[in-house]
Every structure is written in C-alpha cells, then in structure tokens.
Amino acid sequence: MSKTLRVGIVGGGNDSFIGAVHRAAIEQIGRLELVCGAFGSTRQSSFETGKRLKLPTRRSYGTYRDMFRREASLPEGERMDxxxxxxxxxxHYPVAMSSIDAGFSVFSEKPFTCNMDEALNLTRKQQASGLAYGIAMAYQGYPMLQTARQLLLEEKAIGAIRKIVARYPLGWLAQRLETAGNKQAGWRTDPRRCGPAGCLIDLGIHCFYVTEWLSGLAVSEVCADLRPTVPGRILDDDCSVLARFTGGARGVFLASQIATGRHDGLSIELMGDRGAMAWSQREPDRLLMRDIDGAERLLTGGNAATDMLAGPGPFGSDSAYITALAATYKAYADYLDAVTAKKGAAASTRGFMTIEDGLRSVVFVDAVLRNCAAPEDPAPPPPKWTPVVVPPIPEL
Incomplete structure (x- = not known):
C-alpha cells in the first residue's frame, strides 16, 4: 500500500479561486495530507488561512522562504514531501527555485514560468537536482480523454489527422472587473503578476498542451493575433492562433476571456481522413465519434460536470474537474514515490504535465508573442509564421 505523502502549499489562501479546488482534489484521493503552507501575499492572510484549515500554528508560515527553511529542518518523517x-x-519561478534549493519536489499550477530565461533556468536546475516536478494540467485525469488518446494513437480511429480545432471561451472578463475589486481579475490582468500575456497564458496554453498530448503531434509554427479588447486593459483578453504541425496537419486555437455569456471550458475537435472526434469540458463524460459518412456514435464514461460555477470567474470548480485534478495529483504522487525509490518512471506513463511539457508551453507563448510583436522602426515586420523550437538547456 502506498504511503501517505505530506503536502505543503504556497498560495491558495482564503480569497483564492484555485486554492479550494486543489484542497478538494487533495482530500479526494486519500493518500495526501496537507500539513503546512504559506498561503497569502501577507503574513496575516497566510496565518488566517492556516487557522481556518485547522493547521498547527507552527506549520502556518508567513512566507514561502520561512516554510522551506523550517520544513527542511524537521525530521524526515514529519516534514512535507x-x-x-x-x-x-x-x-511560480522564484518559489520553485527556492523549493529545489531546499530539496523539495514541486507540483505547480501552470504556467511553468512566465518567460524563456526562467523556463530554461528552472529546467536546468530541476534536471541537476533529480527532484520530481509536475504541472497541474488536469486533462490526463479525464477518462474520456484517456479513451480518445488511445483511439487516436493506438487504434488510429480517425486515420491520419488533418485538422485540429481547440476552443476555450470564457466571458467572465468581458467587463473590467479588475477595477471593481475582483481579486482574480486583478492579478490575471496585471503584467507584474500574470506575466507578459493574459488570455494566451491563462487559456491558450490549455489549447496547445491538450492538442499536443492528445494527438501526439507537435506544433512547429504559429501565426497569431492577440489583443486587449476591454478599454484600459493592458494584457490580451482574446487570442486566435493558427498552428502548423509536424507531419502536415493544421490547427486553430481560439481562446477568449471576453466571450460574453460563455463558461464552457475547453473543447477540442480532431478531423482525420477516416473520421473525426470531439470532446468538451462542459460534457466531459462524452466523446463524440463521427465516421466519414457523417454517422455519429457517442462513447461515455467518467463523471459529468456538476456543480458548475454560477457567477463570473475562471473555469475549473465543477465535480468532474476536481476528480480529474485528483487523478493528476495521484499520478504525480505515484511518480514521486518512484523517484524517491530511484525506480524511475517513463514520461509517457506519468499522467500529468511534465517539466518538458511545461518548457514547450513557454516556447509556444514566446513564439506567439514574437509573432504578434509590433516592429520598431525601421525594423521589418515579423514573418507571418514563427517557428516553435525548444532551445538547448544551458549547462551550469
């Protein structure tokens, strides 16, 4: 029987949307225990969250640096895993770097990092440390997506893939909530806290990752259009990306935070030379298969998406998402066990977004931003298509 692993959390305090989601996933799988945390942007908010979660006072920390320093000094059987x-x-970058310095493995929300320099430095540091690293993309935890991947890669159910369309329409930022006291909108539209892109990092990465993982194809070039739509907003809130894949397939990623009235989550359709398939996060227990003659059949399995968020906000609080995230945590925990026991684990069997996947997602964001960059006079405009190429990891 697998041992219980002890988890420490950075962020995810009382006002956090994602904190409650992750804690529910941690509780659901039964082999993880939340033992400590540095939960807030201030010491007071962190202590208040720790008290509400009924953690011992000595295991609620004012800063993540305090947490790493003190947890590392505890006996091995007591400290977080x-x-x-x-x-x-x-x-994400400074906390992950500090965690590795203190000897702790990492499971982080996306994005991996906010820019290429950070991504390369963190990848190099993780590789040198040998510690486990995972990113909390929950898609591999959806049973029907697992079925879809098997049908695509092993059974070639739709033949050679020709076209992929991934969409992520949300409408909760169709108005300027960041000036109305909405904390989620506040940091997601702030370049200092969100990074160099808004919707592209928040939603576009999902389209990119799911497409590559599900299809087994790699994006080779992008041609994109980003813009901030709401007056006064700095970061993009709407993005459209054309993609070319190795092997010749074409794709479209449509992500938006200003899709008025929409709260659909991610959907994806893959079209091949012998059929097509479609899946939606709004109906995650259904996988639609379509034959070349248009005949349709529906495959079902897994949990329906109940308890959807009623008010404006990000996607990812329904029961099916939490169950998928719990499966992702379990896969990471199993992998961490293997790393700790020095048994090794193949990347293809990990069941979560790996650090290599995270690096590719940052390369994708960087390529899109370069493709959309306004030229400085007298420089020529960027080429229509920008390559998506992972650079070599610098040596220490």
Whole structure:
C-alpha cells in the first residue's frame, strides 16, 4: 500500500479561486495530507488561512522562504514531501527555485514560468537536482480523454489527422472587473503578476498542451493575433492562433476571456481522413465519434460536470474537474514515490504535465508573442509564421 505523502502549499489562501479546488482534489484521493503552507501575499492572510484549515500554528508560515527553511529542518518523517505552488503566475519561478534549493519536489499550477530565461533556468536546475516536478494540467485525469488518446494513437480511429480545432471561451472578463475589486481579475490582468500575456497564458496554453498530448503531434509554427479588447486593459483578453504541425496537419486555437455569456471550458475537435472526434469540458463524460459518412456514435464514461460555477470567474470548480485534478495529483504522487525509490518512471506513463511539457508551453507563448510583436522602426515586420523550437538547456 502506498504511503501517505505530506503536502505543503504556497498560495491558495482564503480569497483564492484555485486554492479550494486543489484542497478538494487533495482530500479526494486519500493518500495526501496537507500539513503546512504559506498561503497569502501577507503574513496575516497566510496565518488566517492556516487557522481556518485547522493547521498547527507552527506549520502556518508567513512566507514561502520561512516554510522551506523550517520544513527542511524537521525530521524526515514529519516534514512535507512536496510543495504545491498555487500562487499567481509570476511567483511560480522564484518559489520553485527556492523549493529545489531546499530539496523539495514541486507540483505547480501552470504556467511553468512566465518567460524563456526562467523556463530554461528552472529546467536546468530541476534536471541537476533529480527532484520530481509536475504541472497541474488536469486533462490526463479525464477518462474520456484517456479513451480518445488511445483511439487516436493506438487504434488510429480517425486515420491520419488533418485538422485540429481547440476552443476555450470564457466571458467572465468581458467587463473590467479588475477595477471593481475582483481579486482574480486583478492579478490575471496585471503584467507584474500574470506575466507578459493574459488570455494566451491563462487559456491558450490549455489549447496547445491538450492538442499536443492528445494527438501526439507537435506544433512547429504559429501565426497569431492577440489583443486587449476591454478599454484600459493592458494584457490580451482574446487570442486566435493558427498552428502548423509536424507531419502536415493544421490547427486553430481560439481562446477568449471576453466571450460574453460563455463558461464552457475547453473543447477540442480532431478531423482525420477516416473520421473525426470531439470532446468538451462542459460534457466531459462524452466523446463524440463521427465516421466519414457523417454517422455519429457517442462513447461515455467518467463523471459529468456538476456543480458548475454560477457567477463570473475562471473555469475549473465543477465535480468532474476536481476528480480529474485528483487523478493528476495521484499520478504525480505515484511518480514521486518512484523517484524517491530511484525506480524511475517513463514520461509517457506519468499522467500529468511534465517539466518538458511545461518548457514547450513557454516556447509556444514566446513564439506567439514574437509573432504578434509590433516592429520598431525601421525594423521589418515579423514573418507571418514563427517557428516553435525548444532551445538547448544551458549547462551550469
């Protein structure tokens, strides 16, 4: 029987949307125990969250640096086994670097990092440390997506893939909530906390990752259009990306935070030379198969998406998402066990977004931003298509 692993959390305090989601997933799988945390942007908010979660006072920390320093000094049978990073995007890199310095493995919310320099430095540091690293993309935890991947890669159920369309329409930022006291909108539209892109990092990465993982194809080039739509907003809130894949397939990623009235989550359709398939996060227990003659059949399995968020906010609080995230945590916990026991584990069997996947997602964001960059006079405009190429990891 697998042992219980002890989790420490950075971020995810009382006012956090994602904190409650992750804690529900941790509780659901039964082999993880939340033992400590540095939950807030201030010491007071962190202590208040720790008290509400009924953690011992000595295991609620004012800062993540305090947490790593003090947890590392505890006996091995008492200290946390890994840290879950739920803080805003710009904090992922410094917290992960500090965690590795202290000898703790990492399971982080996306994005991996906010820019290429951070991504390469963190990848190099993780590789040198040998510690486990995972990113909390929950898609591999959906049973019907697992079925879809098997049908695509092993059974070639739709033949050679020709076209992929991934959409992520949300409408909760169709108005300028960041000036109305909405904390989620506040940090997601702030370049200092969100990073150099808004909707692209928040939603576009999902389209990119799911497409590559599900299809087994790699995006080779992008041609994109990003813009901030709401007056006064700095970061993009709507993005459209054309993609070319190795092997010749084409794709479209449509992500939006200003899709008025929409709260659909991610959907994806893959079209091949012998059929097509479609899946939606709004109906995650259904996988639609379509034959070349248009005949349709529906495959079912897993949990329906109940308890959807009623008010404006990000997607990811329904029961099916939490169950999928719990499966992702379990896969990471199993992998951490294997790393600790020095048994090794194949990347293809991990069941979560790996650090290599995270690096590719940052490369994707970087390529899109370069493709959309306004040229400085007298520089020529960027080429229509920008390559998506992972650079070599620098040596120490």
């Amino acid at each position: 890994f840290v879950a990073i739920l803080a805003p995007n710009a904090m």
